[in-house]
Amino acid sequence: MDALKHIAEASIKKEIPQFEIGDTVRIDVNIKEGDKERIQAFEGTVIARKGSGIGETFTVRRVSYGVGVERVFPVHSPNVKNVTVVRKGRVRRAKLYFLRDRVGKAAKVKEQIK
Secondary structure: OHHHHHHHHHHOOOOOOOOOOOOEEEEEEEEEEOOEEEEEEEEEEEEEEEOOHHHOEEEEEEEEOOEEEEEEEEOOOOOEEEEEEEEOEOOOOOOOHHHHHOOHHHHOOOEOOO
16 A cells, blocks of 8 residues: 555645635636647635645536536646635635525625735
């Protein structure tokens, strides 16, 4: 198991930005369509982070045309090109799954003021 951790630590090369639960982030994802590649942006609120090390993932939620869309991104994926923090959120929970049941302004996270 220690050898697996050593290989995983060696494969982590890129610097990941500091983002927390409740932050609104913009993720640039590499999309392959046939033989072409393009970068697509996905912007939403981080509602969960799971795992640790090389297997760490985070879930981002947004409402698109009235339908809630959630995507799970591996933190260390080569297809995740860039993660930009748009705004910081003020939350008191580790997981924000309760936002799934809320509609309109109730589904928003307050901004953290410093």
